[in-house]
Amino acid sequence: MLDFSSLPMGATLLAPAHLHPLIRQKLLQTTHGLLGLRLYTLNGYLSAQSLEDAPSEASILFAYRERIKQLSSSLHIYQEAALTSVFLKECMQCLDDLKIWQIPLSVLNEQEEAHAERKTILTALYPIETQGDLIVKAIREIAHKDAHMVYIYDAFFTPQQQQLVNLLVRQGATLLQDEEIPHERKFYHAVNKRQEIEGCAQYILRHEMKAEDVAITLADTSYIPILEQIFNRYHIPYTNLVASAASSIIVKRAHMLLNYYLQPTQEHLLACLDCGIFHEETLSSLLQYLQIYQKDFFQPFDHLQTLSTTSHILNETDVAKLKEIEERAEIARQHIAEQLRPLMHPASYEEMLLTVLKLLKNSLGNDMQQSAVLQDVMNVINEVYPYIKEKDDITFLLQLLADITVHSTIHQLQGVSVTSLKQGSCTRKHHFLLGATQNQYPAFMAKRGIFDEHYYETLPYPSMEHRYQLHLKQLRKLLNRSQHLYISYPLGTYEGKSLEAALEIEQMFDERAKPYPLQEMYEKADIALTITSQTAHALFVRNQQIKGSISSIERYVKCPFSYFLRYGLGIREPMKLGFADSYMGTLSHYLLETLTKQQGKAYTSVCETTLTALIDKEIDALQEVFSDMRTRLQILRIRIESSMIQTLRRLASFEEHSHFQPWQQEREFQYEIPVTSDVTLALHGFIDRLDVYDDILCILDYKSSAKTLSETKVFAAMQLQLLTYSIVMAKLEQKEIMGAYYLSLKNENIPHPAGKLSRRKPVTYTPIEKADLQDAIIKTHRIHGWTMYPNVSLLDDEGTHVSGVRCNKDQLIKTSKLYDLHSIERWFTSIYQQLAKRMLDGDIVIEPSEDACLYCDFHAICRFHGMPFERKAMVETDDSLYRKGEDEDA
Structure with missing residues (x-):
C-alpha cells in the first residue's frame, strides 16, 4: 500500500x-x-x-408513495406495481442518474404506453429531493x-x-496511484471452491509468505465462511474486509410485532413469543400450550384444571403434564397479555408504534450492536411517521424495515487482507484472486428491472459498452499492482455442475490453467464411544441389577448411544405435544382388552351399542382435554368404530376355529438373568394377551400394523419380545407354549378384481366370488409368529388363520416350522448376557441399525450421518432350533 x-x-x-x-x-x-x-x-x-442533511431513503420512498397514490387512477400498466418498495427504489435510482448526469425529463421516451407511464411517474416524483440533488449541489x-x-x-x-x-x-x-509493476502471473484451477481455498492456504505456507504481504480478492463472496474455516485450521492470520450485512433479530422482532398488530392470529402470536421479545420464566410452557390449543390469548387458560372424566388413552402422567403446562402457561400469559394489550387496542398509530419500540427496547440485553440497530429502527419510524395514516402504510413500513441490517465491524487488523471484487484490494506483494469463473468475473452490473439497459439506451447516459470498458480498466488497475498475481477458479460446484474460467481472465494468459498444487490427507473419523466400567456400573446398575424392559434392550441393540442417553444419562424425549396419532392405536388396544375381559371368547360378537358406548366414553374424555379438536375427534370416533367393527368380524373367524380361550390381559411379569457374580439383568414388562387351552398357553401381542418374526432379526437381538414372553410364561405358569404371535389390528387394503383372465387357449374368464374375497381377507390378516407345540390344530383347525400353518393333502393341520423353546431359551440367555456385559464394559458406540435414526429424538445430539450398520447373529444356532414333529410331519 x-x-x-x-x-x-x-x-x-x-x-x-x-x-x-x-x-x-x-x-x-x-x-x-x-x-x-x-x-x-x-x-x-x-x-x-x-x-x-441528505433525506433518508425511507422518507423518500414514503413521499414517493404519497405522490403515486394521487396518480394511481390514471395509471394502467403500473397501477399495482407502482406502490411497491421495489418499484419505487428503481424510480429513485433512475431519478438520481437523471439528476447527476443532468439529463432533462424532456428527453424521456413516451412513444409507447409503458414509456409514457414511466415518464409520467418520474415527472411526478422528480421534485422530491433525493441524494442525487445533494450530490449535484x-x-x-x-x-x-x-x-x-x-x-x-x-x-x-x-x-x-x-x-x-x-x-x-x-x-x-x-x-x-500505485505504479504498475512487472509481475509474475500464475493461473490455477481446483476441483471445487473448498479445494481452491485449501490450495491457496497451502501455497501461502509452502512458499513461506508473510501474511502481511498477502491480499486475497474474492470474486464470489460465498467463499468467506469456507475461507475463515480453512485459514483458522491452518493458523493463517487474516482480516475480513468484505462489507457484510446480516439480518438483525431486532428487525425480525419489529416485523413480528407489526404483523401481529395487522393480523392478530395465533400463528403471528407464536412468532412474537418465539423470537425473544419476552423473557418470562414460564415462556416455554406458554409456547407448548399454544401449540396444542387454539385459545383467546386475552382470556384465562384454565380448562384442564376442572377435568371431570378420566381416560384410558391418556395416562395420568400425560394429563398431569398438560395441567402443569397450563398452570405455567397462565402465569406467562398474564404478564405478556398486559404488555401486548396496548398493541392490540391502541388509541392511535403513535401509541401502537411507541408500544412496539418499548417492547423492542425491553428485549435488548447488553448487545451494543443490536442497540445501534434499534436506533436505526427508531429513526426510520420517526422519519416516516407523518406519512402513516392507515394500516396499509404499516405494511409498507415493514418492507422498509427489512432493509435495516447489522454491518460487521473489524476489531483487529492482522495478516492477510480479504476483500471482494466489487471493493477492490489493497496493494501487497502477493495478490490472490479466487473464484474467477464466468459467473463471477468481471462482475459488471448492467441496468435491470423497469429501467433496464434498453431504457437507458434512449438517454444521453454513458453506454453499457463505455461502462463495461471502464469497469475492466478499473479491475486491470487493481490486478497489476502486485509483484505476484495468482488467479484461480473451481472446475465445478459441489453438486457436480461444471464451471469455466472467465474469458477476460483466460485472455490474460498464454497457457491454460494448471491444477492447484494441493496436498491432501484424510483420516478416518473414529466414532467409537466408550465409558469406563466404573461409570457404566454407576449409570446402569441399581441394587446389583440392570433394570429395564425388553424394548429398552432392543433399543441398545439398535443404537447403544441412544440407550446411553435415555437410560444412562436419563435424558427424556420431549413430550409429544397435541393429539398424537398413536392414541388411535392405544384406543384399539384398550377396546380389545376391555371386550375380552368382559365377554371372553364372545368378544367378537359384541353388539354395536356396547362398542359405541366404550368408544364414546374415551372420545368424550379426549374431547374434554383437547377441547379445540371437536371436529377431528368426531371424525376419529366414526373411523375407529368402523375399523373396530371390521377387526372384530375378521377375528370372529379366527376365534371360531381356535380352541383357546382369552385368559389374561396386560399380564405383568418380572424375569432375572444372571450376568456376573454380583449383577443380574432384571426384565419387566406387560404381555397384551394370554389365551389358554387346558395346560397350553398362546401369547398374542397387539400391533398397529402387520409385523413378522424373522429368524435373522431374532438372533441379532432385534426382535426379543415375543420369545422372551414365551420363555417367561413357560417358567411362571408351568405350561406348554403353543406359540407367540403378532396380531395386527390394522385392516389392510384388499385388491378386489372382477375376475381372472387366462390367455391360454382356450381363453377363459373366471369371475371372483364373494368366498374368494373372504379367503383373501383371511389370508392377508393372518397372525404371524413362531409355533412351538405340535398340535397346532388346537389354535387353527382350518389352517388358514396362522401364518406358516396349512392343511396338507392328508387333511392334517401342520406348521412348516416347529420351534424348540428350550433351545431358544439357552440362546436367549446368552444374548441377554452378552448385551448386559457390553453395557457393563461401557460400550456406547454410535452404530445405529437401519431405521434406528428415523424416529430418534437424540439424532440432533449424535449427528450421525453415515450408513446404517448391519446387525449379525449374536449366537450360532443349529438344528436344535426346530422341534421334531410327529410321524406325519415332513
Missing part, C-alpha cells in the same frame, strides 16, 4: 471505506499519525460539502473551490465516482 507519511498537515484523504482501517494503521506508524488529517469516502466528502460547490489539499487513493471507481475524481483533479486534487 502507498506510503501516506508524506501527506501534509490539514490534508483530506479520500479512500474506500473498507480500506480506512488499513490506512489508519499505516498512518499510526508515522510520526504525526492521524493528527491534522481528515479521512473520507468519496460520498462522505460530497456530504461534507453540502450544508443540508455538492459538485457545484466543489467546482468553485481549490482542492490542492485533497488526496485521492486510486481505488476502484464507478462511472459516477470517476466523474467526481476527474473534477477534483481538475481543481487541484492529487491522485495517489
Whole structure:
C-alpha cells in the first residue's frame, strides 16, 4: 500500500471505506499519525460539502408513495406495481442518474404506453429531493473551490465516482496511484471452491509468505465462511474486509410485532413469543400450550384444571403434564397479555408504534450492536411517521424495515487482507484472486428491472459498452499492482455442475490453467464411544441389577448411544405435544382388552351399542382435554368404530376355529438373568394377551400394523419380545407354549378384481366370488409368529388363520416350522448376557441399525450421518432350533 507519511498537515484523504482501517494503521506508524488529517469516502466528502442533511431513503420512498397514490387512477400498466418498495427504489435510482448526469425529463421516451407511464411517474416524483440533488449541489460547490489539499487513493471507481475524481483533479486534487509493476502471473484451477481455498492456504505456507504481504480478492463472496474455516485450521492470520450485512433479530422482532398488530392470529402470536421479545420464566410452557390449543390469548387458560372424566388413552402422567403446562402457561400469559394489550387496542398509530419500540427496547440485553440497530429502527419510524395514516402504510413500513441490517465491524487488523471484487484490494506483494469463473468475473452490473439497459439506451447516459470498458480498466488497475498475481477458479460446484474460467481472465494468459498444487490427507473419523466400567456400573446398575424392559434392550441393540442417553444419562424425549396419532392405536388396544375381559371368547360378537358406548366414553374424555379438536375427534370416533367393527368380524373367524380361550390381559411379569457374580439383568414388562387351552398357553401381542418374526432379526437381538414372553410364561405358569404371535389390528387394503383372465387357449374368464374375497381377507390378516407345540390344530383347525400353518393333502393341520423353546431359551440367555456385559464394559458406540435414526429424538445430539450398520447373529444356532414333529410331519 502507498506510503501516506508524506501527506501534509490539514490534508483530506479520500479512500474506500473498507480500506480506512488499513490506512489508519499505516498512518499510526508515522510520526504525526492521524493528527491534522481528515479521512473520507468519496460520498462522505460530497456530504461534507453540502450544508443540508441528505433525506433518508425511507422518507423518500414514503413521499414517493404519497405522490403515486394521487396518480394511481390514471395509471394502467403500473397501477399495482407502482406502490411497491421495489418499484419505487428503481424510480429513485433512475431519478438520481437523471439528476447527476443532468439529463432533462424532456428527453424521456413516451412513444409507447409503458414509456409514457414511466415518464409520467418520474415527472411526478422528480421534485422530491433525493441524494442525487445533494450530490449535484455538492459538485457545484466543489467546482468553485481549490482542492490542492485533497488526496485521492486510486481505488476502484464507478462511472459516477470517476466523474467526481476527474473534477477534483481538475481543481487541484492529487491522485495517489500505485505504479504498475512487472509481475509474475500464475493461473490455477481446483476441483471445487473448498479445494481452491485449501490450495491457496497451502501455497501461502509452502512458499513461506508473510501474511502481511498477502491480499486475497474474492470474486464470489460465498467463499468467506469456507475461507475463515480453512485459514483458522491452518493458523493463517487474516482480516475480513468484505462489507457484510446480516439480518438483525431486532428487525425480525419489529416485523413480528407489526404483523401481529395487522393480523392478530395465533400463528403471528407464536412468532412474537418465539423470537425473544419476552423473557418470562414460564415462556416455554406458554409456547407448548399454544401449540396444542387454539385459545383467546386475552382470556384465562384454565380448562384442564376442572377435568371431570378420566381416560384410558391418556395416562395420568400425560394429563398431569398438560395441567402443569397450563398452570405455567397462565402465569406467562398474564404478564405478556398486559404488555401486548396496548398493541392490540391502541388509541392511535403513535401509541401502537411507541408500544412496539418499548417492547423492542425491553428485549435488548447488553448487545451494543443490536442497540445501534434499534436506533436505526427508531429513526426510520420517526422519519416516516407523518406519512402513516392507515394500516396499509404499516405494511409498507415493514418492507422498509427489512432493509435495516447489522454491518460487521473489524476489531483487529492482522495478516492477510480479504476483500471482494466489487471493493477492490489493497496493494501487497502477493495478490490472490479466487473464484474467477464466468459467473463471477468481471462482475459488471448492467441496468435491470423497469429501467433496464434498453431504457437507458434512449438517454444521453454513458453506454453499457463505455461502462463495461471502464469497469475492466478499473479491475486491470487493481490486478497489476502486485509483484505476484495468482488467479484461480473451481472446475465445478459441489453438486457436480461444471464451471469455466472467465474469458477476460483466460485472455490474460498464454497457457491454460494448471491444477492447484494441493496436498491432501484424510483420516478416518473414529466414532467409537466408550465409558469406563466404573461409570457404566454407576449409570446402569441399581441394587446389583440392570433394570429395564425388553424394548429398552432392543433399543441398545439398535443404537447403544441412544440407550446411553435415555437410560444412562436419563435424558427424556420431549413430550409429544397435541393429539398424537398413536392414541388411535392405544384406543384399539384398550377396546380389545376391555371386550375380552368382559365377554371372553364372545368378544367378537359384541353388539354395536356396547362398542359405541366404550368408544364414546374415551372420545368424550379426549374431547374434554383437547377441547379445540371437536371436529377431528368426531371424525376419529366414526373411523375407529368402523375399523373396530371390521377387526372384530375378521377375528370372529379366527376365534371360531381356535380352541383357546382369552385368559389374561396386560399380564405383568418380572424375569432375572444372571450376568456376573454380583449383577443380574432384571426384565419387566406387560404381555397384551394370554389365551389358554387346558395346560397350553398362546401369547398374542397387539400391533398397529402387520409385523413378522424373522429368524435373522431374532438372533441379532432385534426382535426379543415375543420369545422372551414365551420363555417367561413357560417358567411362571408351568405350561406348554403353543406359540407367540403378532396380531395386527390394522385392516389392510384388499385388491378386489372382477375376475381372472387366462390367455391360454382356450381363453377363459373366471369371475371372483364373494368366498374368494373372504379367503383373501383371511389370508392377508393372518397372525404371524413362531409355533412351538405340535398340535397346532388346537389354535387353527382350518389352517388358514396362522401364518406358516396349512392343511396338507392328508387333511392334517401342520406348521412348516416347529420351534424348540428350550433351545431358544439357552440362546436367549446368552444374548441377554452378552448385551448386559457390553453395557457393563461401557460400550456406547454410535452404530445405529437401519431405521434406528428415523424416529430418534437424540439424532440432533449424535449427528450421525453415515450408513446404517448391519446387525449379525449374536449366537450360532443349529438344528436344535426346530422341534421334531410327529410321524406325519415332513
